[in-house]
Amino acid sequence: GAVVSQHPSWVICKSGTSVKIECRSLDFQATTMFWYRQFPKQSLMLMATSNEGSKATYEQGVEKDKFLINHASLTLSTLTVTSAHPEDSSFYICSARRGRHTEAFFGQGTRLTVV
Amino acid sequence: SQKIEQNSEALNIQEGKTATLTCNYTNYSPAYLQWYRQDPGRGPVFLLLIRENEKEKRKERLKVTFDTTLKQSLFHITASQPADSATYLCALDMNRDDKIIFGKGTRLHILP
Numbered sequence: 001g002a003v004v005s006q007h008p009s010w011v012i013c014k015s016g017t018s019v020k021i022e023c024r025s026l027d028f029q030a031t032t033m034f035w036y037r038q039f040p041k042q043s044l045m046l047m048a049t050s051n052e053g054s055k056a057t058y059e060q061g062v063e064k065d066k067f068l069i070n071h072a073s074l075t076l077s078t079l080t081v082t083s084a085h086p087e088d089s090s091f092y093i094c095s096a097r098r099g100r101h102t103e104a105f106f107g108q109g110t111r112l113t114v115v
Numbered sequence: 116s117q118k119i120e121q122n123s124e125a126l127n128i129q130e131g132k133t134a135t136l137t138c139n140y141t142n143y144s145p146a147y148l149q150w151y152r153q154d155p156g157r158g159p160v161f162l163l164l165i166r167e168n169e170k171e172k173r174k175e176r177l178k179v180t181f182d183t184t185l186k187q188s189l190f191h192i193t194a195s196q197p198a199d200s201a202t203y204l205c206a207l208d209m210n211r212d213d214k215i216i217f218g219k220g221t222r223l224h225i226l227p
Contacts, residue, residue: 006158032213041124043219044159044204051213093158100213101147101166104206106158 002028004096006107013084013114020080021110023094029074030096034104035067038091050077084114117142119218121205127224128195136190136221138205143216147208148181148188152201153220159204163190195225 003026013019023033032051036044048069050056056069066088068080077096081088091111095104122137138148147166151159165172165181165188172179178191192199205218 004158034215036217043119044217046214046216049212049214057214091156095158095215101164101208103149103161103164104159104215105161109156109158111156 002026002096002098002105004030004094004105004107006094006110008110009108010111011113013112015085015114016083018080018082019084019112020078021092021094021112023077023079023096023107025075025096025105028096028098030077031074031099033071033077033094033096035069035077035079036093036095038093038109044093047079081112084112086114088112089114119143119205119207119216121203121218121221123221124219125222125224127226130195130197130225130227132195134192134195134199134223134225136203136205136223138188138190138218140186140207140218143186143207144210145207146210148179149206149208149215150177150179150188150190151204151206151217153204154201159217162203164208192223197225197227199223200225 005024035047048056048058050071058064071077093109095106097104119140128134149164150162153159163179180189202220204220207216
């Protein structure tokens with residue numbers, strides 16, 4: 001199956017700093033990439049949908065200036081959590097798919113802890 | 116309001132029996148419905164996809180049904196094994212928007 005690599009798998013940062021998370025589709029070109037956030041024992045909450053070369057579409061309630069998404073190529077999307085605060089601590093997961101109405105392939109997730 | 120509900124937070128099933136998980140949704144019109152498996156601390160893994168005009172889909176020990184009138188999908192694992200223990204997520208693949216919305220999941224425990 002297709003592989004999506006997410007990096008880093010975990011990160012601890014100080015409050016007020018920014019953290020960048022990378023999501024790469026290793027063996028296919030992803031028309032769309034998704035960023036989710038997941039709290040313990042909760043569902044995956046869709047944050048934004050990104051398409052290569054265009055601005056990300058953010059879900060209601062997600063601050064686009066706080067969570068910067070860049071989709072520079074068909075194989076790479078990045079999420080930058082700016083001025084991180086302890087309440088941003090969570091599990092962030094990206095996914096990618098080849099086209100609409102196809103299966104999504106997920107990265108391993110990134111555990112972010114802001115201290 | 117829009118909701119996706121999976122029948123229970125946790126489900127215990129005896130090994131060898133069939134596990135049945137339910138996904139109900141309101142105020143959504145998905146073109147497709149997908150099921151994923153998630154193990155602790157990992158990203159979800161795709162299992163099955165069913166289209167709105169399909170009633171049933173099978174893959175090995177897995178079976179999915181999709182009833183757009185009832186707005187419900189059932190996910191069955193036959194001859195369940197302890198290795199099937201995981202959280203199973205129902206996901207709506209939207210018709211108009213290019214996005215996938217997930218339910219909260221059901222934690223399935225297969226008891227040996």
